[in-house]
Amino acid sequence: MVTPVKKNDRKTVYIEDLTHDGNGVAKIDGYPLFIRGALPQETVEVHVLKTLKNYGFAKVVEILESSPDRVKAPCIYFGPCGGCQLQHLSYEGQLKWKENMVRNVMKRIGKIDVPVLPVKGMKDPWNYRNKSQIPFSITETGPVAGFYKMKSHEIVDMERCLIQVSEADSMMANLKKELTDIGLQPYNEATHQGMLRHVVVRKGRVTGEVMIVLITKSRKFPQKEQAIEVIQRLVPNVTSIVQNVNSEKTNVIFGNETITLWGKDSIEDTIGGVRFEISARSFYQVNPVQTEVLYKQALDYAQLTGDETVIDAYCGIGTISLFLAQNAKSVMGVEIVEQAIEDAKRNAELNGFTNTYFEAGPAEEVIPRWYKEGKEADVLVVDPPRKGCDEALLNTIIEQRPKRVVYVSCNPATLARDLRILEDGGYKTMEVQPVDMFPQTTHVECVALMSRVEK
Numbered sequence: 001m002v003t004p005v006k007k008n009d010r011k012t013v014y015i016e017d018l019t020h021d022g023n024g025v026a027k028i029d030g031y032p033l034f035i036r037g038a039l040p041q042e043t044v045e046v047h048v049l050k051t052l053k054n055y056g057f058a059k060v061v062e063i064l065e066s067s068p069d070r071v072k073a074p075c076i077y078f079g080p081c082g083g084c085q086l087q088h089l090s091y092e093g094q095l096k097w098k099e100n101m102v103r104n105v106m107k108r109i110g111k112i113d114v115p116v117l118p119v120k121g122m123k124d125p126w127n128y129r130n131k132s133q134i135p136f137s138i139t140e141t142g143p144v145a146g147f148y149k150m151k152s153h154e155i156v157d158m159e160r161c162l163i164q165v166s167e168a169d170s171m172m173a174n175l176k177k178e179l180t181d182i183g184l185q186p187y188n189e190a191t192h193q194g195m196l197r198h199v200v201v202r203k204g205r206v207t208g209e210v211m212i213v214l215i216t217k218s219r220k221f222p223q224k225e226q227a228i229e230v231i232q233r234l235v236p237n238v239t240s241i242v243q244n245v246n247s248e249k250t251n252v253i254f255g256n257e258t259i260t261l262w263g264k265d266s267i268e269d270t271i272g273g274v275r276f277e278i279s280a281r282s283f284y285q286v287n288p289v290q291t292e293v294l295y296k297q298a299l300d301y302a303q304l305t306g307d308e309t310v311i312d313a314y315c316g317i318g319t320i321s322l323f324l325a326q327n328a329k330s331v332m333g334v335e336i337v338e339q340a341i342e343d344a345k346r347n348a349e350l351n352g353f354t355n356t357y358f359e360a361g362p363a364e365e366v367i368p369r370w371y372k373e374g375k376e377a378d379v380l381v382v383d384p385p386r387k388g389c390d391e392a393l394l395n396t397i398i399e400q401r402p403k404r405v406v407y408v409s410c411n412p413a414t415l416a417r418d419l420r421i422l423e424d425g426g427y428k429t430m431e432v433q434p435v436d437m438f439p440q441t442t443h444v445e446c447v448a449l450m451s452r453v454e455k
Helices: 091-108 167-181 224-235 290-302 317-324 336-349 363-372 389-402 414-426
Strands: 009-012 024-029 031-036 043-049 056-065 131-139 144-149 155-157 198-203 210-214 238-245 257-263 267-271 272-276 309-313 331-335 356-360 379-382 404-409 429-433 445-452
Touching: 009 024, 009 031, 009 056, 024 043, 031 043, 043 317, 043 363, 091 414, 091 429, 131 167, 144 167, 167 198, 167 210, 167 224, 224 238, 224 257, 267 290, 272 317, 272 336, 290 317, 290 331, 290 404, 290 429, 290 445, 309 317, 317 331, 317 356, 331 336, 331 363, 331 429, 336 356, 389 414, 404 414, 414 429, 414 445
Parallel strands: 031 056, 210 238, 309 331, 309 379, 331 356, 379 404
Antiparallel strands: 009 043, 024 031, 043 056, 131 144, 131 198, 144 155, 198 210, 238 257, 267 272, 404 445, 429 445
């Protein structure tokens, strides 16, 4: 294998772009080098770390010419912590890069020349996360808590995070010592010893209600009452303390059993005037400010007059469904997770909606059956996981031909792929609106509007 560079070479390169995980991209005779910490428009001297057949990795030795968008990262953990990738890029630079990234993905993967609008960003792109999943572990020096290094399960021991709420900081910084004092041992993933695996903090932005979830290896542990007292002291505004049991040798965070230890079973929050109950395992967007922006965009694209029937595929706990129900004749939501459907029904009742219907099951099976039963949709909304829509669901959309499709996506690559399939099936993508749900990271959410092409 002959490559233009080899390990331990030093090269001066120009950074052309960023990868999806925030590494700078330079090319030597067409051979890509991925360089962590480098930004587009920079000239840097690099040390080559590793070469593979089609690409290599390098680290920055010296920045010879800086990007005009480079800033000093405000977080002392930036770099080792894998949570943020773009703190060294100005927020204006982040939004500009995300817009270009979405546009390039649409052309490269979707082969679609569609208007991509400027990214809708935040006025204050910090402390926005209303949910934090903090891993705990034990080392030779004692308990640690923080977030994982990039692409590893090694915890960076931290005391604060600039994108999460203060209650999560309190848990991360102070609970380690308190655990030692009460004799509650953190979990060791390598040995499967210890008790406390993760602490999950959830907060309602509007209500201020806080839930703390202790994820433990076993249902019973003798320090339970002491742990409740510690949490109440560290987070005086806590309204719910919950235990989740995960006894498996796995890196999956939640187990199947959830027990309320103190206070309420769930917390409540409000987005755009709609109230939601959020339980320990509910899917609820982590950035409530931008969630309202995202859902209002979806509602705008749906173009509802009050006479339409809407189907919401992958409806979760009914967040988008209830937004749509304010302006639709009726909304039918489907979701494969049964607990989420129960939450959706409860949230509809909580808000007094009588024009919603929710059913548990795979969208690609339930929606075709609905159509056979005569339950047709004027507008279909999809908000799938990162892997995108199931092929059978895309085929159902093409066969049933709703007037409009509103596609909400957390992965521009699978969005572009699915839009291409729908375009080939008789739809036209009108525009794509990116929304910055995750400032300081490379992630971006998008809403796309598709209209049926009349034959």
